[in-house]
Amino acid sequence: MRSAASAPGKVILFGEHAVVYGKPAVAVAINRRTTVTLEDSGEMRIDIPSLGISFTGESGTPAGGILDYIMRALELYHDGSPLRVRVDMEVPAGSGLGSSAALTVALIGALDAYHGREAGPDDTASRAHRVELDVQGAASPLDTAVSTYGGLIYLAPDRTVRRLSADLRDSLVISSTHRSGNTAEMVASVRERYERLPEVMSMIMDATEMITRTACRFILENNLEPLGELMNINHGLLDAMGVSTPELSMMVHEARAAGAAGAKITGAGGGGSIVAFCPGTAGSVAEALGRKWNTLRAEFSSEGVLHL
Amino acid sequence: MRSAASAPGKVILFGEHAVVYGKPAVAVAINRRTTVTLEDSGEMRIDIPSLGISFTGESGTPAGGILDYIMRALELYHDGSPLRVRVDMEVPAGSGLGSSAALTVALIGALDAYHGREAGPDDTASRAHRVELDVQGAASPLDTAVSTYGGLIYLAPDRTVRRLSADLRDSLVISSTHRSGNTAEMVASVRERYERLPEVMSMIMDATEMITRTACRFILENNLEPLGELMNINHGLLDAMGVSTPELSMMVHEARAAGAAGAKITGAGGGGSIVAFCPGTAGSVAEALGRKWNTLRAEFSSEGVLHL
Numbered sequence: 072m073r074s075a076a077s078a079p080g081k082v083i084l085f086g087e088h089a090v091v092y093g094k095p096a097v098a099v100a101i102n103r104r105t106t107v108t109l110e111d112s113g114e115m116r117i118d119i120p121s122l123g124i125s126f127t128g129e130s131g132t133p134a135g136g137i138l139d140y141i142m143r144a145l146e147l148y149h150d151g152s153p154l155r156v157r158v159d160m161e162v163p164a165g166s167g168l169g170s171s172a173a174l175t176v177a178l179i180g181a182l183d184a185y186h187g188r189e190a191g192p193d194d195t196a197s198r199a200h201r202v203e204l205d206v207q208g209a210a211s212p213l214d215t216a217v218s219t220y221g222g223l224i225y226l227a228p229d230r231t232v233r234r235l236s237a238d239l240r241d242s243l244v245i246s247s248t249h250r251s252g253n254t255a256e257m258v259a260s261v262r263e264r265y266e267r268l269p270e271v272m273s274m275i276m277d278a279t280e281m282i283t284r285t286a287c288r289f290i291l292e293n294n295l296e297p298l299g300e301l302m303n304i305n306h307g308l309l310d311a312m313g314v315s316t317p318e319l320s321m322m323v324h325e326a327r328a329a330g331a332a333g334a335k336i337t338g339a340g341g342g343g344s345i346v347a348f349c350p351g352t353a354g355s356v357a358e359a360l361g362r363k364w365n366t367l368r369a370e371f372s373s374e375g376v377l378h379l
Numbered sequence: 380m381r382s383a384a385s386a387p388g389k390v391i392l393f394g395e396h397a398v399v400y401g402k403p404a405v406a407v408a409i410n411r412r413t414t415v416t417l418e419d420s421g422e423m424r425i426d427i428p429s430l431g432i433s434f435t436g437e438s439g440t441p442a443g444g445i446l447d448y449i450m451r452a453l454e455l456y457h458d459g460s461p462l463r464v465r466v467d468m469e470v471p472a473g474s475g476l477g478s479s480a481a482l483t484v485a486l487i488g489a490l491d492a493y494h495g496r497e498a499g500p501d502d503t504a505s506r507a508h509r510v511e512l513d514v515q516g517a518a519s520p521l522d523t524a525v526s527t528y529g530g531l532i533y534l535a536p537d538r539t540v541r542r543l544s545a546d547l548r549d550s551l552v553i554s555s556t557h558r559s560g561n562t563a564e565m566v567a568s569v570r571e572r573y574e575r576l577p578e579v580m581s582m583i584m585d586a587t588e589m590i591t592r593t594a595c596r597f598i599l600e601n602n603l604e605p606l607g608e609l610m611n612i613n614h615g616l617l618d619a620m621g622v623s624t625p626e627l628s629m630m631v632h633e634a635r636a637a638g639a640a641g642a643k644i645t646g647a648g649g650g651g652s653i654v655a656f657c658p659g660t661a662g663s664v665a666e667a668l669g670r671k672w673n674t675l676r677a678e679f680s681s682e683g684v685l686h687l
Contacts, residue, residue, distance in 0.1 A: 264608065264612075267605070267608065268593065268605070268608065268609070268612070270589055270593060271586065271589050271590050271593055271609070271612060272612075274582065274585060274586035274589050275586050275612070275615075275616075277582060277586075278579065278582035278583050278585075278586055278619075281578055281579050281582050282579050285576065285578060285579055297575070297576070300572065300575065300576065301576070301579070303619075303621065304572075304576070304579060304580075304583070304619045304621075305619075306618065306619070307583075307615050307616060307617070307618035307619025307620070307621075307623075308583075308615060308616070308619055309615070310614065310615035310618050310619075311586075311611075311612045311613075311614070311615025311616055311618075311619070312615070313611065313612075313615075315615075316632075317628075317629065317632040317633075317636075320625075320628040320629070320632060321625065321628070321629070324624075324625040324628060325625075328625075
């Protein structure tokens with residue numbers, strides 16, 4: 072028996088960090104996918120070639136990082152029979168591009184197929200969210216929704232997800248610093264700033280919410296032109312939250328100078344990645360950023376989880 | 380007949396740009412002063428050695444830049460008799476450090492002494508503000524109040540100025556980019572962003588107001604420790620307004636890395652200066668920034684206009 076599924080990574084366009092305070096956020100799927108292949112095997116075995124991970128049952132219980140997501144998904148949605156799990160990641164871990172959600176969604180898709188379970192995308196999204204919750208303690212359903220449905224997702228303040236139709240093709244460039252951001256640490260550092268200065272920080276979260284809502288309104292009107300400026304403003308608010316770094320600031324300025332309509336930190340910051348919105352200029356922005364940084368021209372993708 | 384007066388430059392600690400939208404701001408006088416010396420002369424003559432300006436009546440009516448302030452003050456507060464006006468500036472023009480207000484206040488102080496007019500600081504401040512209004516079209520009374528009274532000044536939303544007592548000695552470092560910021564241009568560019576995205580930008584101005592008010596509260600409690608973090612947050616909001624530049628971002632990050640409790644753009648941005656709050660670390664921050672930038676360790680000064 073063999074099954075496989077893949078799921079896309081994502082970039083948050085608006086509202087990271089604010090999302091932790093009940094605010095809305097917008098993210099899109101990108102054409103970098105994680106593929107999980109399951110095969111019957113005489114022993115439990117997990118291979119993630121891009122991370123140099125090759126784990127067998129004899130190594131003891133794996134723990135830490137991305138393996139936690141695999142182990143928890145197997146506990147919840149597999150019967151314990153020995154499997155070979157192979158993970159091929161085009162979404163680099165720690166880049167803020169939703170690598171854990173892409174992996175989790177792809178694994179759940181593959182497990183459902185392996186067990187012949189009928190599962191629509193809503194089931195997949197909710198199972199994957201449960202795994203993220205169990206592993207992280209707290210997690211918004213945004214990443215797993217994007218990896219499941221693809222396209223552009225709006226996470227409302229009531230934590231429901233809405234799929235918006237938009238076409239952001241040929242316009243996104245992602246550039247990553249050489250240092251991974253640690254999401255849990257960055258969330259904690261924003262929390263500390265919030266606790267020290269609640270009146271100020273709550274207004275910054277409110278302003279972020281207004282940016283996200285305004286962006287949604289423009290997206291619904293199919294008027295994408297103002298998104299760049301809104302991303303620039305959102306970046307300033309992320310800087311105000313304390314999650315920018317010298318490298319991220321430099322990348323954002325370089326992207327704008329190279330012709331991006333807007334650029335911002337995407338994800339938790341403190342390292343990780345920026346996303347630039349570059350309708351008509353994606354090639355030159357990617358080239359300019361690519362001289363110094365790990366840069367990928369990420370295509371917006373409407374494909375969510377796919378059974379292979 | 381000879382008279383002379385000097386007045387200090389300033390740095391805005393909180394609230395620049397938001398002040399244009401009726402929000403409060405906080406600024407402090409620094410120990411960089413502009414001195415104006417007036418002497419009877421056979422002809423009208425203005426010398427500003429630091430700017431290479433040497434103007435005599437025969438050159439026609441001077442116009443542009445800082446000379447406009449001198450000509451307007453002479454029109455309003457002098458009787459037209461020929462004078463030699465000598466201006467010695469420790470406050471570089473275009474640096475965002477209030478060079479025009481320092482010059483105007485010092486000149487008005489010197490003119491009042493020249494004419495034997497009894498003038499308290501409130502008269503000086505209001506005359507200087509009138510000159511700035513006439514020259515700039517719009518101007519807050521903040522800069523001229525700081526140059527007149529010295530110390531730390533809070534400009535309230537009703538445009539009255541309040542002198543707060545605080546001692547920020549040994550803690551301010553100012554670093555200037557090689558490019559002057561153009562205040563009028565930067566104010567106009569924020570205005571355009573505001574008009575494009577009024578709901579978002581009004582919330583950013585409101586958040587800036589909350590920062591300024593919170594800072595004031597801490598200053599009144601003589602608790603200066605949180606000011607650095609508030610400056611960092613204010614910097615992010617200035618970035619969100621669109622007035623940061625790659626150089627300003629870099630300087631702010633370098634100041635923080637060198638031990639500043641906080642650092643931000645001061646003044647209009649788009650070039651100009653940053654101010655870093657560095658209690659206990661001013662020496663090392665000034666040294667680190669001084670390797671690449673024009674940096675001065677500016678002492679907080681409680682001295683306002685002085686008749687010499």
